Amino acid sequence: MSFFANSCQELLAEIAGLEKQRDELEVQLKKVNISLAAVVGRLNKTREERDQFDEASNQIVLHLKTKISSSPKFKGVDSPKSSPPVVQISSSPKSRGVYSPKSSPRIADEILDPESEIAKLEMEFGKVGRDYSTDEIGGWEFDELEQEVGAYK
Incomplete structure (x- = not known):
């Protein structure tokens, strides 16, 4: 019976070690998930800012093009007087x-x-x-x- 007792104790110790390792890995996984969520959030914010910048730039360019095409000062550039x-x-x-x-x-x-x-x-x-x-x-x-x-x- 001591063989079974030793074998059970070894298995219980191995189970305890694996459970401890699992708990440590779960803590690490939570940290990684938090970091990943933060980085994804920053990426989304950066993309949104880039899109807003592009939209504003396009509006400025469009405004300047319409102003240039309607301005008599710049019409002379296209068709010299x-x-x-x-x-x-x-x-x-x-x-x-x-x-x-x-x-x-x-x-x-x-x-x-x-x-x-x-x-x-x-x-x-x-x-x-x-x-x-x-x-x-x-x-x-x-x-x-x-x-x-x-x-x-």
Whole structure:
């Protein structure tokens, strides 16, 4: 009978060890499930934010396209009002090497007023957290383009 008693005790010890291992694994599984749920939640939130951003971007692009297509300032880009400048070539030695295009006078409404453009954009899209002064904006690279264009006036 001692053989059966020893065998039963060994089996009971093995069962106790396996139950303890099962309990530890269940605790680990709960932790993994909690972590998994948190990560899935973050993924869903990120996807939702991306979708909202894409939708807002598309609305802005659509708004700008409709504004550009209806604005007389930008219609000139698609269909130019005047022909390109004509270069007059003279055979006198004084004028050799000089480029002098015939230029038409610029229309006053074609000249951009940076402050009014900023005010329009703020009215449409809201004011951004930072307020840029005219001096700060003056250093931006777009002014280099305006200076180049101004040199040809």
